[in-house]
Amino acid sequence: MSRSGAVALAAAIIVALALPQFLKGYGIYLLSTWAVLTIAALGLNLTLGYAGQVSLAQGAFVGIGAYTAALLMQAGLPYPLAFVASALLCFAIGWGLGYPALRVQHHYLAFVTLAFNTLVFLVLRNEEWLTHGIYGISGIMRPVLLGWSTAKPLAFYYFCFGMLTVIAAALWWLIRSPWGRAFVALRENPIRALSLGLDTRRYTLMAFAIGSSLGGISGALYAPLVQFIEPNSFALALSFNLLLMVIVGGSGYFYGPFVGALIAVLLPEWLRITQGYYLIVYSAMIMLMMAFCPYGLFGMVERAIKALRLRRAPPAPAAVSALQTERPRP
Amino acid sequence: MASFIQLLVSGLATGAIYALIAVGFTLLWQTSQTINFAQGEFVMLPAFFVLAAMNFGAPFWLAILISITLSVVILGLVFKLIIVDPMLKHGVLPLVISTIALSLFLKESAKDFYSSQAQPFPALVPSIDLHVFGAVVSVQSLAVLAVAIATVIALHLLLNHTRLGRMMQATAQNPTLARILGVPVRRMVLYTFLINAVLVAIASVLISPIYLAKFTNGETLGIAAFLAAIIGGFNQVRGAILGGVILGVLDNLSAAYLSSQYRAAFPLIILIVVILWRPQGLLGRLEERTV
Numbered sequence: 340m341s342r343s344g345a346v347a348l349a350a351a352i353i354v355a356l357a358l359p360q361f362l363k364g365y366g367i368y369l370l371s372t373w374a375v376l377t378i379a380a381l382g383l384n385l386t387l388g389y390a391g392q393v394s395l396a397q398g399a400f401v402g403i404g405a406y407t408a409a410l411l412m413q414a415g416l417p418y419p420l421a422f423v424a425s426a427l428l429c430f431a432i433g434w435g436l437g438y439p440a441l442r443v444q445h446h447y448l449a450f451v452t453l454a455f456n457t458l459v460f461l462v463l464r465n466e467e468w469l470t471h472g473i474y475g476i477s478g479i480m481r482p483v484l485l486g487w488s489t490a491k492p493l494a495f496y497y498f499c500f501g502m503l504t505v506i507a508a509a510l511w512w513l514i515r516s517p518w519g520r521a522f523v524a525l526r527e528n529p530i531r532a533l534s535l536g537l538d539t540r541r542y543t544l545m546a547f548a549i550g551s552s553l554g555g556i557s558g559a560l561y562a563p564l565v566q567f568i569e570p571n572s573f574a575l576a577l578s579f580n581l582l583l584m585v586i587v588g589g590s591g592y593f594y595g596p597f598v599g600a601l602i603a604v605l606l607p608e609w610l611r612i613t614q615g616y617y618l619i620v621y622s623a624m625i626m627l628m629m630a631f632c633p634y635g636l637f638g639m640v641e642r643a644i645k646a647l648r649l650r651r652a653p654p655a656p657a658a659v660s661a662l663q664t665e666r667p668r669p
Numbered sequence: 670m671a672s673f674i675q676l677l678v679s680g681l682a683t684g685a686i687y688a689l690i691a692v693g694f695t696l697l698w699q700t701s702q703t704i705n706f707a708q709g710e711f712v713m714l715p716a717f718f719v720l721a722a723m724n725f726g727a728p729f730w731l732a733i734l735i736s737i738t739l740s741v742v743i744l745g746l747v748f749k750l751i752i753v754d755p756m757l758k759h760g761v762l763p764l765v766i767s768t769i770a771l772s773l774f775l776k777e778s779a780k781d782f783y784s785s786q787a788q789p790f791p792a793l794v795p796s797i798d799l800h801v802f803g804a805v806v807s808v809q810s811l812a813v814l815a816v817a818i819a820t821v822i823a824l825h826l827l828l829n830h831t832r833l834g835r836m837m838q839a840t841a842q843n844p845t846l847a848r849i850l851g852v853p854v855r856r857m858v859l860y861t862f863l864i865n866a867v868l869v870a871i872a873s874v875l876i877s878p879i880y881l882a883k884f885t886n887g888e889t890l891g892i893a894a895f896l897a898a899i900i901g902g903f904n905q906v907r908g909a910i911l912g913g914v915i916l917g918v919l920d921n922l923s924a925a926y927l928s929s930q931y932r933a934a935f936p937l938i939i940l941i942v943v944i945l946w947r948p949q950g951l952l953g954r955l956e957e958r959t960v
Contacts, residue, residue, distance in 0.1 A: 393762075439941070443948045446704055446761065450899050451944050454937040457892070465930045575892075579706075579769050586766045615781050622774035626752060629767040633759035 351597075352504075359496050367492040368564075373604045374499040375560045378506055380584040380596035382553025387582075388591035389514060390546030391526025392440050396452035397581045399459035400429045400551045402573025404558025406463060409476045409568055418482030418563070425559035426552045433551020437544035456578050463570035475569030479562050489563075499560055506553065513549075514593065522546055526591075587628060589635025598636055674804035676921045682810035683879075684917020685817030689872040690890060691897035691909035692824065693865035699841035699904055700861045703753055704765055707772035708869070709891020714775055715740045715873035716790055716882035717783050729791050737870040745866030749859055772887060779884040790877035813875045820871055821910060824864070828906065837861060841904075896936045900943050902953025911952055915939075 359367045383397040404425035411421035439451045463470050470476070481489045489495040513519055521542045524532035533539045562568050580603055588599025606624065610617035632639035690712055697703040705711070718736035719729075727735060752771060756764045794812040798805045828834035839847040840857040848854045872890075880886055897916045902908025916936050924932040943950065 439945055443944055446903070447899070447944050447948050449704075449765075450895060451941055453892075453895070454940045458934055458937050461931060461934050583766055583769065586762055590762065616777075618777040619774055619781065622770040622777065625770035626767050626774070629763045629770070630752070630755045633756055633763035 355500060356497075359493055364492055367496050369604060369608060371492070371496045371499045371564050373600050374496070374503045375557050375564055376581065376584065376604060377596055377600040378503055378560065379554045379557035380581050380588075380600050381506065381510055382550040382557070383581050384550075384585045384588075384590065384593075384596045385510065385514075385522070385553070386546050386550030387585060388589075388595065389519065389526060390522040390542070390550075391529075392437075392543060392546055393445060393449040394436075394452045394547070394550065395449050395575070395578045395582065396436060396456040396459075397550070397554045398573050398575065398577030398579075399456040400433065400554025401558040401561060401577060401581075402459060402463060402568075402570070403432060404429050404555030405562040405568045405573070406470055406476070406558070407555070408559035409479050409562045410469070412479065412562075413476070418484070422556070422559045425555040427555075429555025429558075430548045430552035433554075434544050434548040436551065437547030440543050440547060441540055453575065453578075456575055460570055460574050463573065470570070473569065473571075475567055476562075477567040479566045479568070481563045481566070495564060499564065502556070502560060506556065510553075511593065518542070518545070583625065585635075587625065587635055589637030589639075589641075592635065592637035592641075595635055595637050672804070672925070673922075674802065675806060676925055677918060678804075678806050678814075679810050680918035680921035681914060682813040682817075682917070683876075683920065684914035685814050685821075686872050686876045686913075687890075687893045687897045687917050688910040688913025689817055689820060689868050689875075690894040691901070691913045692821070692906055693868040694894045694898045695903060695906060695909045696841075696861045696865055698898070700837070700844075700858045701753065701757060702761060703757070704761060704768070705865075706765060706768040706891065707775060707887075708894050709887030709889070710772045710775040710779075711740070711744050711866070711869040711887070712873045712876065712890045712894075713882075713884060713887040714744065714779060715870040716877035716886075717779050717788075718870075719874065719877075720788055720790070720882060721783065723791075733874055736874070737867060740866045740870040740873075741863050743866075744869060745863040746859075748866075749862040753862070772891070776884050776887060783884075785884065787881040787883040790882045792878035793874070809878065816871065816875060820868070824868075824906070827864075833860070893936075896940050899950055900936075900940055902950030905950070905952050908950050908952035912950070 355370075359370055362370070379397055379401050382400075383394060386392050386394050386397075407425040407428050408418075408421040411424055412418060416424075436452065436455055440448050443451065464472055466472070481495055483489070484498070487494070489498045514522075521532070521537055524535070524537060525539055525542050525546065529539055558573075565572075584596055584599035584603045586599070587602055588595030588597065607617055607621050610620050613620050628636075634642070690708060693711075694705060694708050697705050715736045718739045719732045722732035722735040723729065748771075752767055753764065756767060792809055793816070794808050797808045799808060799811075800806075826834075828838060836847070836852045837857045837860060839850070839852050840854050841861075844854050847857075876886075876890070893916060894913075897912035898909045899912070900915060901910065901912025919935055919939070920932060923935045927935070947953075
């Protein structure tokens with residue numbers, strides 16, 4: 340990482356740690372939501388941005404994670420166990436959802452996952468013996484971890500942010516490991532990856548499984564954050580929203596989901612000054628943003644930097660530059 | 670048996686409406702690789718154009734004409750020029766996000782600028798019931814079927830029996846070759862957007878008397894159109910028609926005979942089976958993968 344990048348990262352972490360001290364309850368709640376949803380968006384960014392597997396089901400995994408954690412805690416299990424169970428269950432289901440991806444790609448895959456999301460929603464709504472249906476589950480307690488109570492909003496925010504940091508670090512390592520390279524190879528040219536001896540089948544399934552387990556973790560944090568969960572929170576709209584975070588931030592850029600989630604969580608709140616029209620203004624801004632930077636904010640910044648460097652450096656000889664030009668992203 | 674006929678006819682009527690929406694959806698996909706996630710809202714909106722025109726004192730038939738014109742301009746021309754054109758060259762995903770945002774935009778606009786309440790919508794024909802072989806069949810269902818079939822036949826004639834239609838098909842099948850042969854490809858793509866706008870306006874007028882005009886109507890209709898298009902075949906007009914009809918009939922029959930709680934699940938299960946077993950859809954062509 341460049342020096343300016345490191346400084347920006349350090350500054351961002353300091354802001355994320357210090358800012359909630361100056362905020363009231365609702366502001367802290369929004370920041371916690373941001374941290375929780377960023378985890379889910381990071382998972383989707385791994386599946387979609389790095390491995391190139393379109394998924395419209397990330398919201399369903401947040402739901403499965405939230406319900407698993409809430410139900411296990413109601414059954415008397417300690418929070419850490421419920422948390423791990425959520426992640427493992429979503430890992431397993433995500434692995435299963437990866438199988439369609441072995442057969443179909445792109446828009447077909449998008450629709451299979453979309454159908455899966457709606458099926459999960461229907462199960463959450465209809466199986467009242469398990470999920471209490473439309474009445475949802477209320478009174479979810481925030482955990483006490485090693486004697487430290489996270490019941491207060493501020494404490495719970497730091498817990499969420501801590502989890503986000505740990506997961507982001509793990510993901511950072513994963514993406515730079517041979518696994519991460521394999522995921523990118525899968526996205527860029529699956530047939531070539533296969534012919535180079537990569538087990539594309541296993542990596543496709545893993546891309547789904549790991550991405551989904553991050554969705555589950557996000558859900559396991561979401562349940563104690565809002566303390567009341569109901570099926571509608573995990574309908575298709577959440578999956579769309581998570582996809583929006585990834586694309587707006589910049590799909591396939593490590594920091595994309597952080598910024599994307601910030602926009603998706605905070606922008607509608609800031610726009611509340613326009614009163615009833617805030618969702619109209621918000622959706623119009625998203626459309627504008629997509630029209631002017633279709634590769635997301637990080638994609639736009641990267642392109643701008645490249646363009647600046649090209650202008651500064653003398654043009655390379657034609658033959659060399661033809662070799663060096665990257666393949667356009669699909 | 671009597672109730673079966675009843676369910677079948679009303680299922681066919683809803684299915685025919687789904688088919689119209691799905692056909693428009695596949696047309697956009699074929700000519701420009703646009704997956705329009707706002708298609709459901711495109712169906713929701715023209716009903717409000719009709720109501721608004723009638724509020725200004727226009728008779729029902731004139732209001733329908735105004736509504737179709739407005740949707741051709743807004744949901745066809747403006748959509749194509751302002752939203753689709755700038756983003757097409759960047760691949761499918763940014764446009765997907767943009768149409769998702771557009772669906773939110775249209776939904777909220779209808780809610781804030783018209784009404785958040787469900788609005789009664791005038792029916793094309795009086796609601797009389799016919800008694801056929803002991804079954805009660807509503808004239809409205811039959812009228813819906815008739816209009817939908819007429820629309821599909823008109824579209825079929827346009828696409829297969831006119832020079833314009835053949836140019837549009839050439840554009841869908843191989844834009845590069847079509848351009849070499851002198852087909853004005855860009856204009857043909859624009860025409861499919863205009864046709865889609867007409868189709869959704871007709872669907873809107875047909876479905877709103879049944880569901881009432883409500884800003885949330887698009888949510889279920891959009892999904893139904895995707896499902897129909899994929900089950901039948903993403904790249905074939907007749908596939909979308911078949912998919913729509915299957916979906917409508919299945920929806921009604923499964924709610925009555927299997928489980929009303931899970932009625933929404935059956936189309937999804939069929940969708941997953943179809944995609945895994947025959948990804949190109951029941952009637953679709955296989956799209957080759959490029960290395």
